[in-house]
Amino acid sequence: METSRQTEAVTDQRIRQIERERLRSLVIPDLQLAERLHSDDYELITPGGATMSKREYLDAIASGQLTYSVFDPVSEIRVRMYGGAAIARYRVRIDGLFGGEPDSGEFWHTDAYELRAAGWQVVWSQATRIRGRS
Numbered sequence: 001m002e003t004s005r006q007t008e009a010v011t012d013q014r015i016r017q018i019e020r021e022r023l024r025s026l027v028i029p030d031l032q033l034a035e036r037l038h039s040d041d042y043e044l045i046t047p048g049g050a051t052m053s054k055r056e057y058l059d060a061i062a063s064g065q066l067t068y069s070v071f072d073p074v075s076e077i078r079v080r081m082y083g084g085a086a087i088a089r090y091r092v093r094i095d096g097l098f099g100g101e102p103d104s105g106e107f108w109h110t111d112a113y114e115l116r117a118a119g120w121q122v123v124w125s126q127a128t129r130i131r132g133r134s
Contacts, residue, residue, distance in 0.1 A: 012079040015086045015113055018120050023071045023092075029061050039114065039121040047107060047129040070095035074106060084115040091130065106130045 018037060025033040035058065042054035052060070060066035075091035088111045095104040112124040 011081055011086070015079045015081075015088055015120065016077045018113070019077055019088050019090075019111060019122075020073070022122060023073070026061060027068045027071050029068075031058060031062055034058055034061070036118065037121060039116060039123045042122060043124055045124075045126040047127045064097075065100070066096065066098055068094065068096040070104070086113040086120070087111070088113065092127075094127075 021033065022037045025037065038054045040054060044052040044057050046052065070093055072093050073090045074093050077088050077090040080087045090109055092107050092109045094107055107127040107129050110126045111122050113120050114123050
């Protein structure tokens with residue numbers, strides 16, 4: 001029988017795996033997978049402080065208005081579990097076109113996941129640009 005610590009470790013690993021799959025789905029793009037991994041009430045807070053709903057975000061990717069060429073963790077994805085919720089935080093390298101303008105850099109990225117009927121889904125994301133060394 002697994003202990004709660006072992007179960008939690010498996011869940012931590014699962015969240016890390018889902019997060020990597022989600023990032024890949026945004027780069028490729030695999031919008032079918034992205035649809036499944038983002039909750040219908042998903043909201044992104046961009047590095048510039050704007051908010052985007054799931055529809056706005058995935059439609060921007062589908063139209064090519066938002067294109068990622070790189071969206072890769074450059075640090076460990078740290079996960080904290082809270083019952084049916086999980087928070088993932090890590091540093092990420094992002095390169096892409098945003099509204100037709102190229103941009104790249106490193107960011108702190110934080111994602112909130114909830115265990116829903118469809119499985120683990122991201123409900124909130126926030127990215128903060130890292131300026132200089134930290």
